[in-house]
Amino acid sequence: MDFSSFLTSLGTSFVIFLVLMFLFTWLSRRPSNHVIYYPNRIMRGMDPYEGIRLTRNPFTWIKEAVSSTEADVIRHSGVDAAVYFVFLSTALGILVFSGILLLPVLLPIAYTAKNKIDANETTSEGTFNELDKLSMGHIAQKSDRLWAFVAATYWVSFVTYYLLWRSYRHVSNMRAEALMSPEVRNEQFAALVRDIPAPEKGQSINEQVDSYFKAIYPDTYYKAMVITNNKVVNKIYAELEGYRKKLARAEVIYAESKGTANPEGTRPTTRAGFMELIGKKVDALEYYDKKIRELVPKLESEQKIALKDKQQSAAVVFFNNRVIAAAAGQCLHDTMLDKWTVMDAPEARQLLWTNLSKNFYERLIRQYVVYFVVFLTIFFYMIPIGLISALTTLANLEKLVPFLKPVLEQTTIRTILGAYLPQIALIIFLALLPSFLLFLSKAEGIPSQSHAERAASGKYYYFSVLNIFIGVTVGHTLFDSFKAIEDNPNSVFDVLAASLPGSATFFLTFVALKFFVGYGLELSRIVPLIIFHLKKKYLCKTEDELKEAWAPGDLNYGTRFPDDMLVLTIVLCYSVIAPVILLFGVLYFGLGWLVLRNQVLKVYVPSYQTYGRMWPHMYNRVAVSLLLYQATMVGYFGAKEFIYTPVLIPLPILSLLFIYFCTIKYYRFFQSTALDVACRELKETPNMEGVFRSYVACSLSTEKTAEVIQFVDDLAHVTRPGSAV
Amino acid sequence: MDFSSFLTSLGTSFVIFLVLMFLFTWLSRRPSNHVIYYPNRIMRGMDPYEGIRLTRNPFTWIKEAVSSTEADVIRHSGVDAAVYFVFLSTALGILVFSGILLLPVLLPIAYTAKNKIDANETTSEGTFNELDKLSMGHIAQKSDRLWAFVAATYWVSFVTYYLLWRSYRHVSNMRAEALMSPEVRNEQFAALVRDIPAPEKGQSINEQVDSYFKAIYPDTYYKAMVITNNKVVNKIYAELEGYRKKLARAEVIYAESKGTANPEGTRPTTRAGFMELIGKKVDALEYYDKKIRELVPKLESEQKIALKDKQQSAAVVFFNNRVIAAAAGQCLHDTMLDKWTVMDAPEARQLLWTNLSKNFYERLIRQYVVYFVVFLTIFFYMIPIGLISALTTLANLEKLVPFLKPVLEQTTIRTILGAYLPQIALIIFLALLPSFLLFLSKAEGIPSQSHAERAASGKYYYFSVLNIFIGVTVGHTLFDSFKAIEDNPNSVFDVLAASLPGSATFFLTFVALKFFVGYGLELSRIVPLIIFHLKKKYLCKTEDELKEAWAPGDLNYGTRFPDDMLVLTIVLCYSVIAPVILLFGVLYFGLGWLVLRNQVLKVYVPSYQTYGRMWPHMYNRVAVSLLLYQATMVGYFGAKEFIYTPVLIPLPILSLLFIYFCTIKYYRFFQSTALDVACRELKETPNMEGVFRSYVACSLSTEKTAEVIQFVDDLAHVTRPGSAV
Known part of the structure; x- marks a missing residue:
């Protein structure tokens, strides 16, 4: 240049x-x-x-x-x-x-x-x-x-x-x-407990956590929210939320159709089969309404099952005192470090729920495995990209996707693709890299979103500095002169x-x-x-x-x-x-x-x-x-x-x-x-029940379920004034 | 062999x-x-x-x-x-x-x-x-x-x-x-605070420590014992203790002299000058009695000065709760790690009083300097020993201590000394080594005797394993083959x-x-x-x-x-x-x-x-x-x-x-x-004043002073029935 x-x-x-x-x-x-x-x-x-x-x-x-x-x-x-x-x-x-x-x-x-x-x-x-x-x-x-x-x-x-x-x-x-702010911040009254040992027979994890912390903090311990396995509940809740959104959308479409020309409006329809793409046509409003009313009791019974039988070996514990909550996160609780691990609680919105119950050694091993994968990614990422671009040569592409053949046969496109295919593979890789690194960081068993993002950011930093900077400046020189460096590391x-x-x-x-x-x-x-x-x-x-x-x-x-x-x-x-x-x-x-x-x-x-x-x-x-x-x-x-x-x-x-x-x-x-x-003064005494509730998962919250029912009922009044009540 | x-x-x-x-x-x-x-x-x-x-x-x-x-x-x-x-x-x-x-x-x-x-x-x-x-x-x-x-x-x-x-x-x-024992152990209710920052004007360190910990632990903080510079007080106290012992000894000698032959006994005498070796002869009992009565008010006034004006940047703080005391030792108190460092308190009897007020960076630097000295000791201790034995050859000895000449001229002694002088130097060095390493460990600024002894033990371990084991097995071979090793470290x-x-x-x-x-x-x-x-x-x-x-x-x-x-x-x-x-x-x-x-x-x-x-x-x-x-x-x-x-x-x-x-x-x-x-239960509620008092230095304790006065008064009644009261 x-x-x-x-x-x-x-x-x-x-x-x-x-x-x-x-x-x-x-x-x-x-x-x-x-x-x-x-x-x-x-x-x-x-x-x-x-x-x-x-x-x-x-x-x-x-x-x-x-x-x-x-x-x-x-x-x-x-x-x-x-x-x-x-x-x-x-x-x-x-x-x-x-x-x-x-x-x-x-x-x-x-x-x-x-x-x-x-x-x-x-x-x-x-x-x-x-x-x-x-x-x-x-x-x-x-x-x-x-x-x-x-x-x-x-x-x-x-x-x-x-x-x-x-x-x-x-x-x-x-x-x-x-952190000194007089505002009540929920996470400042909480601590995250992991690696809870198996409870004695006849005792639930919740009771065990209560009795353990009550003994250590008799005056300041409020209560615990034990982490549960929410897989089933989350699925039902997501379905429910989906139907609620669809119902709201159908309602808007219905209202819009009520023009001056058609004062009654056209009731939107949908299909009752797979993905709502096949099956017989049904009235959308009624269909969604019915689905939601079916799901709510199912959700409620699953919520009870989760809270009772799916408790896992982690919990968020609450204290009515900021100092004690902060101290708890810094102290050794059990004589073994791999039991009753207590740390500062992250904000409720950034808890990585499924990571919380991973145990101490699982976390350790996952961490090292991830480090190893990241090491491979940083130093050998060119290999898979090279393989992909080798496999997706034009000749191969023509074989694999024959209908592109007429396009590929044009000379300009041929030239451009021939020159840029490896670059495109690289660009796609680089675009996906941050998400991949975030995925890896979460796989380490990190408990909070922010921590996972920090970890991913670190990995990305090493990737860019090592590859782009050193890779470009030193380039092949380094590999050529590897022998020379081995003889004399200072070189x-x-x-x-x-x-x-x-x-x-x-x-x-x-x-x-x-x-x-x-x-x-x-x-x-x-x-x-x-x-x-x-x-x-x-x-x-x-x-x-x-x-x-x-x-x-x-x-x-x-x-x-x-x-x-x-x-x-x-x-x-x-x-x-x-x-x-x-x-x-x-x-x-x-x-x-x-x-x-x-x-x-x-x-x-x-x-x-x-x-x-x-x-x-x-x-x-x-x-x-x-x-x-x-x-x-x-x-x-x-x-x-x-x-x-x-x-x-x-x-x-x-x-x-x-x-x-x-x-x-x-x-x-x-x-x-x-x-x-x-220890700085607070504006008001914290409402501990509110603090506790802010940590309850959406899919487990009875309030959220009540909201959905309320919404459906309100809508039923409007769209079918006669049918409800 | x-x-x-x-x-x-x-x-x-x-x-x-x-x-x-x-x-x-x-x-x-x-x-x-x-x-x-x-x-x-x-x-x-x-x-x-x-x-x-x-x-x-x-x-x-x-x-x-x-x-x-x-x-x-x-x-x-x-x-x-x-x-x-x-x-x-x-x-x-x-x-x-x-x-x-x-x-x-x-x-x-x-x-x-x-x-x-x-x-x-x-x-x-x-x-x-x-x-x-x-x-x-x-x-x-x-x-x-x-x-x-x-x-x-x-x-x-x-x-x-x-x-x-x-x-x-x-x-x-x-x-x-x-540690779970239901016995009240004083150190379990205390924490050691170091690196206390300079107080605001008009505030003593004691007040500052009180207000700081009162804010963080409003319910559990008892009080603080600020570390003072006791150099002067300790000297006077040691003098006083010396006279008390001498007085007791003189009293026994006097009592022993009251045999049947001499029912009145011989009052022991001493000299009033330097080291009690020169000066005019005086009655020992009266002399020591007078000395003690002179020293007591001096000690009392010095105690007041120390407590008031010689407060230093360290303190032992006391809590009425074992859990909080244990937690305090593990928590970060100030946002900066180099201020208000809190750690578990050692037992009162093993506090290294003069080390406590050394500040954070001084401790760090001392630590590295000591490590360096230990490194030198381990690897080069043969050099000064070699020098000493070279200087103390027989010829030199004859010159330096001429009155030994006739002894040194005897052939057997000559042979033995000639053969064993270097060994003797080595044996003396090895005998002094543990004390030297303990001295070095204390110089690091470690706060407790037990910790210093652990540190010294570690240094001694490295010394013996590195020198005796590797030194003897590999011996000169290692140094001869140093070149070979440099080329191929695996060798x-x-x-x-x-x-x-x-x-x-x-x-x-x-x-x-x-x-x-x-x-x-x-x-x-x-x-x-x-x-x-x-x-x-x-x-x-x-x-x-x-x-x-x-x-x-x-x-x-x-x-x-x-x-x-x-x-x-x-x-x-x-x-x-x-x-x-x-x-x-x-x-x-x-x-x-x-x-x-x-x-x-x-x-x-x-x-x-x-x-x-x-x-x-x-x-x-x-x-x-x-x-x-x-x-x-x-x-x-x-x-x-x-x-x-x-x-x-x-x-x-x-x-x-x-x-x-x-x-x-x-x-x-x-x-x-x-x-x-x-958090285990205690046998009894701790007597906090007793806990506090157990940490007060002997030389600052008014009780100890009162004991000495009592002892002197009691003795005066016995030896001079008329003079007292």
């Missing part, structure tokens, strides 16, 4: 971003699109424009984003979103502070070096001259100018230490603030460093594309908008269905974060070698901060709260990037035959010490609630 | 043991020696012979030891002693069960092998034929007979797994039993294995000496007996002084255990190679069990209780010995060119899994008290 085509690519991306931004300005004004651009506000019962001055200025959203405070973010999207912004600001801060010193100092030093460089040593294989002159590659070997780069390496490290340390403290305080840094400059251009383009196109799409929400309008027009009938169609979902920082980390790692690693990359990094994180701030304040609705438990992972990964950067620099200076390279050795040691001290000081509070935080 | 001289050495040792045992039978009968042979019983207020049938049979003590139960040991010497016996029985069990199969099977197989072995391949360098025929060295390389030895290797491992697992469970139950096992048989004889002698002579001395208590009688005759005047002279002290399992481990490691490593060593191992642990059982029941008095906290360390070290044994076997089979050696590879993996699972399951309970254990 030469300089002009790089600029073209950059320019195109920028134009796409501008177009998308104007599209956003235009589309977000139309009231019919408000549910797509302001769902967070709408769901919180606010006016979409509340507190916003309406102008035609396309940059208003930027002003709003910049002027919003952390407290706004916490109010609209909770602490977890705010923590994600702390990460973004930290990354931005690191790059800005590094750039302030590095750009004005290193660029002139590199540019004036007057060193003729070999084509194979440049960052662009000789075609990218102007940019090359601004990079460390332009400095002669053993030159004294390298001292400036040594100083820069230190500067970037110290900026990172300082900002990381400050952020850790800030997030810790934010978490403390949130891995040399290999890494030698292959770095060659990939700089690739990464510049990658980062630029990522931020301009990616964030443009994010801001304009073109895809959700189109889907919503299609659904609204052709599918949705009831209010509920419509609401489902525009539901904005989660910010999903779990999958965003690994991407950000990849960019940060790349930018950090190149920051001293080719300081120009800092500009791109700053743009990526600056733009990301702006766009996501807008989305968090107006669009996304968090589906759970963890009060910043993601932060230690973020911290750790930034710190690891820093280590990777320092190792790269040691290798790169070595490759420059700079004899003072050892002056960089203290840096990785310092980083390890820094990680160690931060983790020791701050980490424990992210694992469990400090008692000093839990 | 040939076979006959080996037998001679063995026989001599055995005779020494027999002599010492008969000496014990004879001496322990004499009532004047009871305080040496039955101090545990005497201190517990029992009759020395209670429950013992007096016979002249020298083996009575053996019958008593064998018939005693674990409950007896716990009653007489506490759980810690019982745990040490679990270790001894486990080691004994491993060796007995191994021997039952190995001796009858392997010895014939080896003896009938009819393989002519090279002199340099035997266990005795060719001079020790009979024993060599019974060892694995007698089997030809690649022989099929080696399969029997493979099976034996597995058998020993599985026996060890089984017994270790059972013992861990047993000790865990024993600890739970002890370390080969080196280890190749040098093992050559040292077998050395170790046989070592073990035999150790158990016959060591345990003979232990049982007969010759040294303490002589010291006691000397002190009684020439030094002791008062009852207190006499009691001090026969105080038996602690079992001191902290320094015994590393020695036992060394023997167990050696015996395990040779168990399959030269199964005869198992006999010696069984004798060592069997005799040890018997002798120490006697000592624990009748002699030693534990100075603290930790309820088995030493066990996980014992467990771990036995497991590590097992690993070492397995690694040795892999190497030794490799040296035999046995191509099926890889069938042994699963063993170390199995061991690692075993260690991992045991540790996960059981270890946590040894770190902190399980709440299920703490």
